[in-house]
Amino acid sequence: MLSFVGLGLYDEMDVSVKGLAAIREADLVFAEFYTSHLAGATPERLAEFYGKGVRILSREEVEVSPEGWIGEAREKKVAFLVGGDPMISTTHLDLRLRALRMGIVTRIIHSSSIVTAVSGLTGLQNYRFGRSTSIPYPYVASGKRIVATSPYDVVIDNLHRELHTLLFLDIQPDRYMTVSEGAALLLEMEEMAGEDRLKRGLGVGVARAGSDDAVIIADWLPRLADRDLGGPLHVLIVPASLHFMEAEGLVTLAAAPPEILDEAEP
Structure with a gap:
């Protein structure tokens, strides 16, 4: 049995009762924290809380050669x-399909996800979100700084459809992207495209969702690029036109500029 266990948003306390039981009943416990990680907990704290050793898998062990640890689930209970929440990342779906092809029984134990949490934190309606995307850090190739522009294309396509965009921000072993960095990169992508829609648009930053010191800030994107929301993890939202309740939510919950109320739709 291979159980995919979601750990929730922020620390070791976010796991469900069902998830905790599955972890404690498991013979082997593996984890990956590169698609997302719990900013409020360390692997040591997780192991102490679960009463189980947790082996952190490398990206290669998850994406390239997972057959070894998945194969343990033929005879053992593996968490x-x-x-x-599991399966938000396509990486996890790939692992589940591999396991099923190997004749291994799988199950999913769900937990809270930033995908749904942003609606409650910001007041933006869940059904109005379009395709989500990720903003990666720029990289250098042949001595040239490369900025991926596909996130900008997703945002603009969603705006044309009057849909909000949730942008996941890059997580690397030695750094995490902040809301200010993500907003600045989006504006850079827009400048590269020779356009100026986002320069006049709103952005919403969410930091440390699920924690007692979560921060939710809405501001014009150029100003958001200068805001410090503190420690990880961060996500960025680019809203489309706002229903009046969404606008009121952003003003009340995220200190958005009050003038957005004048432009909101009834």
């Missing part, structure tokens, strides 16, 4: 831990 695979992920931040947020």
